[in-house]
Every structure is written in C-alpha cells, then in structure tokens.
Amino acid sequence: MDPDESDIPPLPELHYGVQGLIAEGGMGKIYRAWDPVLERPLAMKVLKAGRSSSSAGRNIASAGLVRRFVDEARITGKLDHPGVVPIHALDIDEDGHHFFTMQLVEGMTFQEVIKKARDEREGWNLTRAIHSLQRACATVAYAHSRGVLHRDLKPANIMVGAFGETYVMDRGLAKDMRS
Secondary structure (H helix, E strand, O other): OOOOHHHOOOOOOOOOEEEEEEEEOOOEEEEEEEEOOOOEEEEEEEEOOOOOEOOOOOEOOOHHHHHHHHHHHHHHHHOOOOOOOOEEEEEEOOOOOEEEEEEOOOOEEHHHHHHHHHHOOOOOOHHHHHHHHHHHHHHHHHHHHOOEEOOOOOHHHEEEOOOOOEEEOOOOOOEEOOO
C-alpha cells in the first residue's frame, strides 16, 4: 500500500541546530549539531574565517583555505570504509560560512587509548590497543588503495568508540594522488 502524500509531513527547512563546540583545529571548528530532518545528532565542521574581509565587512576565508576545506570534504566523501566517517553534506550557510556535516563520533582519541592501555585502565591493555591500531591501519591501507594520502596521521587523529569502532579522522591535509 502506497502512502497517501497527504500523510507525509512537509520536511522542515534545513537549519542545523548547533549544540556546542567539540574541537578546534587549524582550519576549522567542529560542533555537535542536530539534523532536524532525520532527527539525529551529527558533527559539523565550520571553516574558520581568514584575514581578508568581504565588501560587506565580514571576515571571509581565503580562496586557498576554502579550496583545502572543500577538498577535505570531497576526499573524505569519496572514501567508503567503516573506518572513515561519512560526510553528509557540504554547504555554505546564510552568513557565508563554509561547513560540512558528518556522522558524530563519540569516544576517545588513540592517544587516550595508549595511556589507558599502558596503565591497564578501563579494560584497556596492549592487545586491545593493538587491535584498534590494526583497524586504523586497515583504514589507511584502504585510503591508499584509492590514491588518498592522509599526511597528518597521529594518535590524536584516530578515534575509538565504546564498542571498538575505530575511525581515522581529519583529512584537512589529505592529498588525492589521482586528481
């Protein structure tokens, strides 16, 4: 039975509800946000404004910074692997800020995992930490098979979730060798 179109509520205008700062890096800030259409939390990376200013007097990012930001979203969006955080949207808000949204990853950095494994705290030990590192290595190998070099791989850019899910994050310096 097909649903009658009158039974389907109209979609709300897409305005993400920003709920707080998660992290800040060299190129952007990552916020926890709310997707009102699919009713789910997500992460939103917003490009930091540059030093140049627009004719309207607002700070805007340089063309090079915008290009790198867009490249990060596009390169990440091309990678389809369990260890790569999916990108949902790349857009510009009404104030001219570039942003992209992605799956919200909650957990700890691999840097924190190393400390917990060293002290054998909270169920972490060397074997479990190496298992997460192997997952990160598999993600990097997948990206390399697609011609993508991370160029900023470090423990702080690997996230481990509560159930062992492991993600290689932050492709702001990534290079797609095939383009």
